[in-house]
Amino acid sequence: MLQIEKLLxxxxxxxxxxxxxxxxxVKLVDVAGLDRCTILKQERFLGRAEQIAGLLACSEKTEDIIGVLDGLRAEFALAPLPGEPSCREDLHPFNPEAHLKEGDIFRYRLLGRPITHFAKVLKNKQGIVTVHLVGPGHLLQGLPAPEDIGL
Ligand code: SF4
Structure with a gap:
């Protein structure tokens, strides 16, 4: 994605x-999508358009990511911000008892989603909790189960 962004x-x-x-x-998934950038069609950008098409062709050859639970092919994969250990989420907990502070690890479920998430608080500001996803690995290390704050 970064390589493509530099070529746009x-x-x-x-x-x-x-x-x-x-x-x-971020949203470009195939060569056909390149048509939406009318600027790239200008003659001076044609070389770059070809390079982008080449990058997309390479990425299309990579293996599909298939969901473990639903068996469906992922349309995209999230990745951490550069230099960060995992993906971020900004959450608005429905639970008024959830007093989360920086460094806390907790579990929760996104509204409408069946999967429990585990995350570490980066900041909690004005009701929006920014977290890094951590997965349940710490449970395997014998640490206490994290607080479950619900939705
Ligand atoms: S149409 Fe404009 S904003 Fe969209 S990719 Fe091309 S240059 Fe960038």
Whole structure:
């Protein structure tokens, strides 16, 4: 995604229907999607368009990611921000008793999703809790079960 972003025109003009070239790079899944960037069709960007097409062709050859529980192919995979150990989520807990502070590890479930998540609090500001996902690995280390805050 970063390689593709560097090759895009960088105008952040929104012609593609997205707010920035970065967002376009994130959502681009195949060569056909390149048509949405009208700027790339200009002659001076044709070389870059070809490079992007090459990168997309490589990524299409990678193995599909199949969900363990539902058996469905993932349309995208989340990745950590550069330099971070895992993905972030911003949460708004429904539980008024959830007093989460920096460093706390807890478990929760996203509304409408069946999977329990485990996360570590990065910050808790104005009711929005920013976390790193940690997975349940610490349970295997004999540490106490983390607080379950529900939805
Ligand atoms: S149309 Fe192209 S240049 Fe404009 S924001 Fe989208 S990707 Fe960037």
């Amino acid at each position: 025109p960088g105008y952040n003009c929104g012609e593609c229907g997205l707010s920035s070239c970065r967002e376009f790079a």
